[in-house]
Amino acid sequence: xxxxxxxxxxxxxxxxxxxxxxxxxxxxxxxxxxxxxxxxxxxxxxxxxxxxxxxxxxxxxxxxxxxxxxxxxxxxxxxxxxxxxxxxxxxxxxxxxxxxxxxxxxxxxxxx
Amino acid sequence: xxxxxxxxxxxxxxxxxxxxxxxxxxxxxxxxxxxxxxxxxxxxxxxxxxxxxxxxxxxxxxxxxxxxxxxxxxxxxxxxxxxxxxxxxxxxxxxxxxxxxxxxxxxxxxxxx
Numbered sequence: 439x440x441x442x443x444x445x446x447x448x449x450x451x452x453x454x455x456x457x458x459x460x461x462x463x464x465x466x467x468x469x470x471x472x473x474x475x476x477x478x479x480x481x482x483x484x485x486x487x488x489x490x491x492x493x494x495x496x497x498x499x500x501x502x503x504x505x506x507x508x509x510x511x512x513x514x515x516x517x518x519x520x521x522x523x524x525x526x527x528x529x530x531x532x533x534x535x536x537x538x539x540x541x542x543x544x545x546x547x548x549x550x
Numbered sequence: 551x552x553x554x555x556x557x558x559x560x561x562x563x564x565x566x567x568x569x570x571x572x573x574x575x576x577x578x579x580x581x582x583x584x585x586x587x588x589x590x591x592x593x594x595x596x597x598x599x600x601x602x603x604x605x606x607x608x609x610x611x612x613x614x615x616x617x618x619x620x621x622x623x624x625x626x627x628x629x630x631x632x633x634x635x636x637x638x639x640x641x642x643x644x645x646x647x648x649x650x651x652x653x654x655x656x657x658x659x660x661x662x663x
Contacts, residue, residue: 538583540585
């Protein structure tokens with residue numbers, strides 16, 4: 439079951455904030471966040487395990503709401519380098535380990 | 551630091567031909583995943599291996615097969631290529647099951663003409 443990401447795209451000015459959501463209709467074990475620049479490989483940002491933890495990577499942080507089966511990625515004080523497509527990947531547990539199901543992606547464009 | 555290495559980076563094949571993509575995981579990583587990403591699409595999981603055994607299958611066509619060798623490198627074999635197989639094929643590796651991030655290679659861009 440592919441996770442659902444929203445919004446599909448967001449345009450920001452440098453320094454602005456944005457939130458990207460990733461939700462699943464199935465119980466999740468973990469949520470992975472990746473950023474992909476055009477024509478390049480997805481780059482790992484962070485992984486969140488069930489338990490509602492929150493993590494950060496530079497000024498990018500994320501949370502995982504186990505009750506809602508939803509993860510949110512927060513881009514704070516965005517920089518030009520944040521531009522790219524953000525994918526969430528989900529694992530449902532031991533029956534699907536390694537089988538990351540990616541969302542359709544959220545394209546982020548940060549302008550000067 | 552060593553990364554996931556994929557070869558070739560670019561490949562052009564004709565319809566009905568065969569292609570073999572190679573993936574060399576990060577040293578000591580025991581898990582390899584293959585993904586297919588069409589233009590403007592999200593990566594689609596194809597297949598994964600753990601300790602040289604196939605562990606899970608996704609949306610991999612029957613025309614495709616893959617294996618992981620004793621040195622942990624993996625090969626994706628694609629036969630009877632179709633135009634729709636044109637895509638970026640990523641290999642990723644990780645260490646142990648769950649809780650660990652997958653590191654992606656730079657991908658192989660396959661174009662079927």
